[in-house]
Amino acid sequence: MGERGKHLYSFNFKYKPLLKYAHYFRHSLYSYLFISIWFLLLFFFWFSSSTTTRVDSSLLHSGGGGSSTRVQVKVKNKKCDGSLFVYVYNMPAKFNVDLLQDCRHLNMYTDMCPHVANCGLGQAIDINVNGKSSTSSWYATHQFIAEMIFHARVENHPCRTWEPEKATLFYVPFYGGLHASSKFREADLVERDRLALEMVEYLRQQPWWQRKQGRDHFLALGRTAWDFMRTKEGQDFGANCLLNLPEVKNMSVLTVERHPWEGHNQHGIPYPSYLHPSTSLELVRWQDKMRRAERPHLFSFVGAPRTGVQKAAIRDEILRQCSSSQECYLLKCERGASKCHNPSDVLKVMTKSQFCLQAPGDSFTRRSTFDSVLAGCIPVFFSSHTAYTQYAWYLPQEKSEYSVYFPEEDRGAIIEEALRKIPKEKVEKMRSTVISLIPRLTYMHPNATTTHFQFKDAVDIALEQLSKHINSN
């Protein structure tokens, strides 16, 4: 509606003075003029919206120094190409939307009510980066909410089919992550596992399950695999048994963090970040802005010290190096309301940095990795399980094309020195690769009409790759 609405508005506005003098004209001449202008405009709108939208990027960056590279976006009608058809199970509501009714108690640290709003995108926010504010398409999206966004996206996907006999993929929209976090403190293991067991019982009764024993079925989970793989040995940190169930082992499981050694049927999907655009143009504008962003800080770190002995070692070392370097911007996360939970503050740091340190947190992966890519900041990893063994569907195979790696063994490394040694041209090439990854790591707005979206987003890639994977097995 945006562009079109503006044209109509300016048309009405300009026309008013003419109307004022209408009585000077003969009525017929007036009607003739009116109708022909109307047709001209109609033709213009139809023509311009159905072919190519040209954007002069100097308009998008007033104050951008007047350089005017032209950004062209071909608006193609994205239809299903027929390579896959996904059927969405219409499950009893207790497996998904009913869980949201008690949104206050879905997570023991946070009231999830604001976060489950807007199909999981959360609350719309005003992002202010580089002194310019932008309201559309930005949300304070919770890091563990991918399953809701995925659900909403698949429901509106052009390759969704309502005929199971036609389907090549069967999506089981179970909000397993939200359910798991609501039961982390449940001491009764039978109760903690109950819904997962009911879910597989439901599936076993479906005729389409029996056809391939679930090989073409999949789950999408917004939390890490560790939360669903309780072990008999070891400490109980609240996990349930979902991913250990034999039925689920026959399915594919999409998760923000797969188990690096045992997750044979698990595939990494991106953590959601804050941008959920409805049009390709919004993405192209953002990418362009990130290419031009000035990055005065060589590197930055957004994070908190951890108390777990193993993790604390590497984190403490990173914190120490960052705070003692003139070239590092440290955004320290404190308990409670802190800047490092405010999307604007996080992005402000990252868009001003060339490299963003990604130390493992409570688990190997971090949402911050995806925030950093969105901000055009080259990620620096300290474990191969933070990204390399996780997101094979999404990231280039050659890790040095888009990231810097300090192996775990290499504790003595001086980060600043190593980063400073990378030649400028190499840094620019890496950044350009990082920025080119933004679309595929983004969850587009679930209500976006695919007509206005030329890129493949995180969900498109997941369906495509999953389909290939299942067909080759």
Ligand SMILES: *[C@@H]1O[C@H](CO)[C@@H](O)[C@H](O)[C@H]1NC(C)=O
């Ligand atoms: C998408 O559109 C539907 C129907 O108009 C609406 O109920 C829903 O809230 C919208 N979703 C988002 C995320 O805005």
Ligand SMILES: *[C@@H]1O[C@H](CO)[C@@H](O)[C@H](O)[C@H]1NC(C)=O
């Ligand atoms: C898993 O699949 C195999 C065949 O691929 C089948 O024999 C087995 O019964 C399935 N397990 C369950 C629990 O459905």
